Amino acid sequence: MKHFKPITPSLRHLVQLDRSCLSKEKPIKQRSLLIGKKRNSGRNHQGVITVRRIGGGHKQLYRKIDFKKVATQPQNEYSVIRIEYDPNRTAFLALLQHLETHKLTYILAPEGTKIGDTLTFYHPDVTSSSLDFSIGSSIPLKFIPVGTQVHNVELKPKKGSQIIRAAGTSALIIQKEIQLIPNGPTYCQLRLPSGQLRAFLDTCMASIGTVSNSDHHKIVIGKAGRNRWLGNRPKVRGVAMNPVDHPHGGGEGKSSGGRPSVTYKGLPAKGKPTRSKSKSTRLILSKAKSLSS
Structure with missing residues (x-):
């Protein structure tokens, strides 16, 4: 974290992230990696405000994240080229390059990932022989040991990661080989960051480790104008x-x-x-508990 000498009132309480470890190069302009982002100021396609207190802010480009981690082979290895800042989310991004095809892709950077590391993505139908459980690897839940912290978890197999994607978050695998109905599919029980216990199909993919930028909650905005730069309007x-x-x-x-x-x-x-209420609510095994309890 960076603290500043209070030569102005807004700098007195300002606390920002130390981004010295991030790449200072501009993002690569490829259609598969970077697209334009239109600001809608919280309005839907009819121009009606559906989300209040949004508007203004700096221009942003959207980085296309590979949440599905499509694996054409049973085992795909990628090398981390750089760690980048993403203005659209709280976590940092890792730019990867496939070791064989040299294709570039973005993922959410796991905590502790460095330039030059090798990450392994497995196919959902992979067998359990000699899997790599290092940080950042993407593996089906049924092969991950109990007690492992995971992130980027799928809600439905082959749909892509949907939850546990915010900075510093992770889920804990509590139990495996659970059957909610006799002779039915097997599930894994995870404790989510909210404390809720939820069942996931054991064929869902998950990434090992914790999402990067765990110090995000320590940021202090410092002044109202900085909130306007982020696109946040006042609340009345x-x-x-x-x-x-x-x-x-x-x-x-x-x-x-x-x-x-x-x-x-x-x-x-x-x-x-x-x-x-939907069919997915039956997978919630217990309600979320407050952290104080």
């Missing part, structure tokens, strides 16, 4: 609005709202589950 409290704008608005003086916290649409804002 409902009790400060008029009754026409928010259910908490209006009142004489500083009122407290007079009702349980709701959104500007009148929906409960605190304490009510918002997950839609």
Whole structure:
């Protein structure tokens, strides 16, 4: 982390990441790696704001991440060329090159990955003979030992990694060879970063280790303008609005709202589950527990 000499008020509390280990070169302009990114300011295709408090910010280019890690052979080896910063996500990126085809690809950099390291991606149908369990390797869950930390986990086989992709996060393999129904498919039990226990099909792919940039939570923005550079607009409290704008608005003086916290649409804002019921909810074996407990 970088702390600054407080020669201005905004520098007094500013804490930024030390990016000396990251590449200072510009990203490679290949269609398979880099595409333009249009800012929609939280609006949908009809121009209606669906996500509030988004707008402005610096121009960004989107790095195309290989979340599927498509393996054409049972074992594919890649060499780490550089570690890069990504403005679109909290984790760092690793630019890889296939040792045989020399094809370039981006992945989320695991914690501890260095330039020159070799990462191995396995095919989902690989057998268990002589697998490499080093950090960054992508392996089906059924072959990973219990007690291993993993990230970039698939929710469905061959769909691509969907969860545990934020900086510094990882899941812990608790149990294997679980059958939720008799003579059914086998599952692996993982403890997610939230503390929730969830079952995954043991054919789902996962990467060994923890996502990079574990110090991301220590960043201190320092001033309001830096938030605007990131594309974050100000947040206005409902009790400060008029009754026409928010259910908490209006009142004489500083009122407290007079009702349980709701959104500007009148929906409960605190304490009510918002997950839609689906078949996937049966895979949740226990609810998330607070870290304090």
